[in-house]
Amino acid sequence: MSLTTDNLFGIHTQALDLWQRRTEVLANNLANADTPGYLARDIDFRKVLADASGGAGGLPLQTTAAGQIGTAGPVADGALAYRVPTQPSMDGNTVDAQAEQAAFAANGVHYQASLSFITAQIRMLRTAITGGQG
Amino acid sequence: MSLFSIFNVAGSGMAAQSLRLNTVASNLANADSVATTPDAAYRAREPLFAAVKSRLDGSDAPGEGVQVLGVTESQAAIPSRYEPGNPLADADGYVYSSNVNPVDELVNMISASRSYQNNVEVMNSTRQLMQKTLDLGK
Numbered sequence: 001m002s003l004t005t006d007n008l009f010g011i012h013t014q015a016l017d018l019w020q021r022r023t024e025v026l027a028n029n030l031a032n033a034d035t036p037g038y039l040a041r042d043i044d045f046r047k048v049l050a051d052a053s054g055g056a057g058g059l060p061l062q063t064t065a066a067g068q069i070g071t072a073g074p075v076a077d078g079a080l081a082y083r084v085p086t087q088p089s090m091d092g093n094t095v096d097a098q099a100e101q102a103a104f105a106a107n108g109v110h111y112q113a114s115l116s117f118i119t120a121q122i123r124m125l126r127t128a129i130t131g132g133q134g
Numbered sequence: 135m136s137l138f139s140i141f142n143v144a145g146s147g148m149a150a151q152s153l154r155l156n157t158v159a160s161n162l163a164n165a166d167s168v169a170t171t172p173d174a175a176y177r178a179r180e181p182l183f184a185a186v187k188s189r190l191d192g193s194d195a196p197g198e199g200v201q202v203l204g205v206t207e208s209q210a211a212i213p214s215r216y217e218p219g220n221p222l223a224d225a226d227g228y229v230y231s232s233n234v235n236p237v238d239e240l241v242n243m244i245s246a247s248r249s250y251q252n253n254v255e256v257m258n259s260t261r262q263l264m265q266k267t268l269d270l271g272k
Contacts, residue, residue: 020137023263027140027256028185031147031200033249034154035183097252108259115266122271 008125011052012117018048019111025080026104029095036091040083042103048079137267139198140260146186146199147253153202154181154246161234162243168215168229170222176232178208178239208233 022043032038085094157179169175182203210233218227 023137023260024140024143027143027260028197028199030249030252030256031143031150032183032185032197033147033252034151034245035185035200038185097248101252101255104256104259108263111263112266115270119271 009118009121011049012114012121014052016111016114016118018043018045019107019114022107023104023111026100026107029083029100030097030104032093033095033097033100034093036093038093038095040085040095040100041080042083043079044081051079137260137264141257143199144253144257144260146201147256148250150181150183150200150202151246151250151253153205155243155250157181157205158239158243158246161232161239162236164232165234165236165239166231168217168220168222168231170224170229172212172214172230175212175230176234177212178210178232178234179205180208180242181205210235 022045025041025043029040029042083094083096083099086096086099088094161178164176167176182205183200184203186198186201212230212233214228214230216227217223217229220229223229
């Protein structure tokens with residue numbers, strides 16, 4: 001097993017990156033809860049996961065030389081979508097504060113879950129290093 | 135892009151909402167102000183919010199908070215009252231009061247304070263997440 005962080009922590013580092021980005025998007029929605037014409041946005045986790053694992057979305061481009069632009073970013077911009085409003089308001093704002101708050105809370109829990117997975121991996125590694133005596 | 139920028143986003147939201155609360159306070163304080171001419175009468179003020187785009191070319195980006203473009207004055211009609219005894223009355227005995235609607239202002243106040251609280255919660259949650267990240271591996 002090579003000790004690159006990718007092999008160690010698996011998909012959790014990327015997931016952490018995504019949850020963090022999503023926190024930002026949701027914070028933006030809440031900050032603009034009263035901005036006329038603002039369209040609420042969100043990140044589709046399933047889509048990003050499919051892209052990251054080279055699933056249904058097709059294979060990612062490989063970069064063979066420095067300066068080439070790959071498609072495998074932390075979050076592909078295409079995953080950022082507009083929320084379908086349940087109760088659109090007259091000023092064109094599509095932020096539903098309750099829905100955003102719920103999504104924000106759930107997102108925080110997901111973030112902490114990813115952190116726990118990484119912590120567990122670190123503990124496992126530490127146990128292997130110290131032979132269980134640390 | 136990091137969790138740090140969320141502090142800026144939530145901070146901009148709090149600043150915008152506090153400015154809105156400020157205009158509400160000003161409007162309610164001046165709800166019963168009178169003037170000699172319609173032009174001098176107090177008009178209800180309201181801030182104008184707009185989303186901040188993080189990239190100037192308008193490409194797909196989540197943006198970075200909210201900004202206050204300016205404060206607009208209500209164009210509603212200025213009500214006049216016949217009060218010949220009022221020292222501010224014009225030659226015909228009329229005074230011109232403000233066009234503030236107290237009900238509108240109270241609704242605005244509740245909405246602004248709820249939105250402010252939302253942004254505070256966002257900041258608190260983000261702070262906790264950052265703290266947990268710092269404690270990673272312990």
